[in-house]
Amino acid sequence: MIRMEDLHKAFGPNRVLRGMTLHVPRGTSMVIIGGSGSGKSVALKCILGLIKLDSGKILVDGKDATKGDRDAFLARFGMLFQGGALFDSLPVWQNVAFRLLRGSLMRPQDEAREIAIEKLRRVGLKPEVADLLPAELSGGMQKRVGLARAIAAEPEIIFFDEPTTGLDPIMAGVINELIREIVTEMGATAMTITHDMTSVRAIADNVAMLHDGVIKWTGPVAKMDDSGDPYLDQFIHGRAEGPIEAVR
Amino acid sequence: MNPLSLLAQLGRTVLQTLAAIGRVALFAFGAISHVFRPPFYPREFGHALMNVGWLSLPVVGLTAVFTGGALALQIYAGGARFNAEAVVPQIVAIGMVRELGPVLVGLMIAARVTSSIAAEIATMKVTEQIDALITLSTHPMKYLVAPRVLAALITVPLLVGIGDIIGIAGGYVVAVQNLNFNAATYLRNTVDFLETKDVISSLAKGAVFGVISATMGCYYGMDSGRGAQGVGRATKSSVEAAAVLILAANFVLTGIFFSV
Numbered sequence: 001m002i003r004m005e006d007l008h009k010a011f012g013p014n015r016v017l018r019g020m021t022l023h024v025p026r027g028t029s030m031v032i033i034g035g036s037g038s039g040k041s042v043a044l045k046c047i048l049g050l051i052k053l054d055s056g057k058i059l060v061d062g063k064d065a066t067k068g069d070r071d072a073f074l075a076r077f078g079m080l081f082q083g084g085a086l087f088d089s090l091p092v093w094q095n096v097a098f099r100l101l102r103g104s105l106m107r108p109q110d111e112a113r114e115i116a117i118e119k120l121r122r123v124g125l126k127p128e129v130a131d132l133l134p135a136e137l138s139g140g141m142q143k144r145v146g147l148a149r150a151i152a153a154e155p156e157i158i159f160f161d162e163p164t165t166g167l168d169p170i171m172a173g174v175i176n177e178l179i180r181e182i183v184t185e186m187g188a189t190a191m192t193i194t195h196d197m198t199s200v201r202a203i204a205d206n207v208a209m210l211h212d213g214v215i216k217w218t219g220p221v222a223k224m225d226d227s228g229d230p231y232l233d234q235f236i237h238g239r240a241e242g243p244i245e246a247v248r
Numbered sequence: 249m250n251p252l253s254l255l256a257q258l259g260r261t262v263l264q265t266l267a268a269i270g271r272v273a274l275f276a277f278g279a280i281s282h283v284f285r286p287p288f289y290p291r292e293f294g295h296a297l298m299n300v301g302w303l304s305l306p307v308v309g310l311t312a313v314f315t316g317g318a319l320a321l322q323i324y325a326g327g328a329r330f331n332a333e334a335v336v337p338q339i340v341a342i343g344m345v346r347e348l349g350p351v352l353v354g355l356m357i358a359a360r361v362t363s364s365i366a367a368e369i370a371t372m373k374v375t376e377q378i379d380a381l382i383t384l385s386t387h388p389m390k391y392l393v394a395p396r397v398l399a400a401l402i403t404v405p406l407l408v409g410i411g412d413i414i415g416i417a418g419g420y421v422v423a424v425q426n427l428n429f430n431a432a433t434y435l436r437n438t439v440d441f442l443e444t445k446d447v448i449s450s451l452a453k454g455a456v457f458g459v460i461s462a463t464m465g466c467y468y469g470m471d472s473g474r475g476a477q478g479v480g481r482a483t484k485s486s487v488e489a490a491a492v493l494i495l496a497a498n499f500v501l502t503g504i505f506f507s508v
Contacts, residue, residue, distance in 0.1 A: 050379050074385045085380035087372075089295075099384050103287065149384075 001026035001189050002047065002157070007056035008213075009042055016042050018213030020056070024206075029183050029190040031200050031221075033235060034210035035244060040193035041082075043210070044159050047191075048077060060157075071104060078150035078188075082162040084142040086134035086149070093130035096120060096148045105153050119148040123178055140171035147175070151182055158183065160192040164199050176202035197236055200224075209235060211244060272489075275467045280459070282387070282394040283401075293395040300361050300396070300462070301403030305410070307360055311352050312344070312411040316418025319343055324427050336429065337437040340419035345446045346506070349412040351498050354457030357404055358490035362465040365396055366486035369469025370479040378470070393466040397459060404458025405451040412450055449505040456501060457494045464490035 002024040009017040016039040024030040032040050045051040047058050047065060058065040065073065086095045096116035100107045107115070117127045123144040134142060143163065150158055160179060164172035176199050183190040183203075192203050200207060201221065208218040209232045217229040224236060234242030319340050327333045369392055372378050378388050416438060423429040468486035472478045 045379070048379075048383055050382055071385045074383060077383060079380070079383045081376045081380055083375055085376040087377055087380070098386075102289070103385050 001061060002191070003057075003059040003062075004043065004047070005057040005059070007043065007046060007058070008054045009039070009046060009051065010054055016213055017046070017053075017056075020210065020214055022208050022215050022218060024189060024191055026189050027187055028205040029180075029192065029203055030206045030208060031192045031194060031204035032208045032210055033193075033195055033197075033200060035195065035235070038210045039213050040210055041161060044161060044191065044193055048074070048079065048159070075099075075103075075105060075153065076156045077159065078153065078155035078157070079159040080143070080146045080150045080161065080163055082165055084134070084146040086142055086145055088134055091131050091133055092120070092137070092145050093117065095134065095145060096130075096152050098149060099153045115152060116148070119152050120145070122151070122182070123148045124174070140167055140174070143167065143171075143175055144178070147178060147182070151186065154186065155188065157189045157191070158186075160190065160194075160203075162194055162196075163192060163203075164194065164196045169198075172196065172198065173202075179203050195235075197238075200236075211235075271471075272463075272467055275470075276459075276463045278389055279393045279397045279463055279466060282389045283398045285390075287390060289391055289395055292391060293399060296395045296399035297403060299364070300357070300399045300458075301407065304357060304360055304403075304407055307356050308353050308407045308411045309414050311356050312349065312415035313418035315348055315352055316340060316344055316415035316420075317422040319348065319415070320419035320422040320427065324423070333427075336419070336423050336427065337434045338441040340423075341416055341438045341442050342446065344415035344419070345412045345442060345450045347498075347502070349415055350408045350450050350453035350457060351494070353404065353408045353411040353454065354461065354494040354498070355491055357400070357407070357457065357461045358464075358487055358494060361400065362461045362486050362490040363483050365462060365465025366469040366472075367479060367483045369466060370472030370482040373470065373472050374474060374479060388470070393463075393470070396466060397462045400458035400462035401455055402458075404461065405454035408450055408454030408457075409447075412447075445505065449501065452505075453498060453501050456497050460493045460497060461490050464493065 004020055004022045007017045007020040008015070020039070020043060022030075022032075032043065034040050042051055046053050049066065049070070060073070060076075087098070090098070093113050093116040094101065096119050097112040099105050100112040100115060101109065113130070117130050120127065120129060125141065125144055125148070129137070129141065129145075134145065137145065163175050163179060167175060179190070179192070180203055182188075190203070192199070194200060204221040206218065207221050207224050209216045209229065211231050216231040217227050219227065224232065227233065230243050234244050320336050323336045323339045324333050327335055369378075372392070381388050381391060420431075420434055420438070423434055424431045464486045468482040468489065472482035
């Protein structure tokens, strides 16, 4: 479904992606792991067109992601941002129903609100939360609202950027479980970037290890522990010694 | 220092400045073009009208009333040196409408509105809200920039008009209460002396200053660097740029309207 071929991206002298190639089949959950600054977020943002590639090709269903109707393309995606990225000035329900209140997916306000409350319920939040402002919510609740927004328009593809960062282990577990359940019941294709190994085991069908701008290893999550790849081994066991320099 | 490296440094600075002017010009052109192209966001536009226009009224009113009052006192004191105290109403009117009204309102808008737009948009950028807007199929130029620029284009001339009236009223109160001017004569002299061109130039300056203020706030907000420092720098730069551009535009517009 999503095919990334030989992606290159540099910011000045800093070459972040150096020929990244990866295939994410339809209906599967791919988790990209790698150290901080390895280019995971950049890869995700390149797919969405938030960052322009220097070279390489991104194909979604065989079509070049950089060409064609941008709105129609983005309407297929949902994204949960690392910090939630909720709009401060809008109440929670309008954040969740943002896409349903404007543009090609616009619905009547009452219907959009109903859908928003239903999605909030799906992520374990009570309807009373709907009229609060994002600033009135805890970090975990903000993540859940972000998740509700990501799934509000029932997208085919959902991206999760560090979904458990900054959460306590229990809340992280709740978010991981929610992501797994939602992706399964929606039949969506999911791409998650994280360095939380608990998340990886909870969410992933397949795992890809990104290091130095290239995919060092990719395969099913079940084969991750005996991959034989020194980079992946060092990363999943959190060893300071190995091919990945501890000080970057 | 080597003269060649000095020259190179000068060249780099000139090129960087020209590039920055080009970027701002392209951004301003883009912002104005998005004002006229759908989709439109009436709710955002309504909020911007409130923020730029209605909520700026108190600061504009206070600035104008004190300026008008002080102007009346200054002109009276200055005019007394050559027995010309009677020109207070005329000079207050012309001073407020042609220059002080638009410039002070413009600068107050730069301080209040430009800074708040820049800080808000920069914070949105730093917290990935701009990226979120894009992934939700919403163009940030249309959703964030166009409503603010349009709201400033409409409301700042109105604020300037109100500021002119309040400024003249401030001068009137001081002249009548403290300087023993006849109220009816003061008003007649004010109205008789002002020309349509004075009022039009005042409102036109307001429109230009409004567009400058909103555009600079949006540009520096969207161009912000990372973190709290990035937001702070964006806010500071937006106000500096808006204030300087307002004063420069005022000079140019005054030349256009009143050159002999």
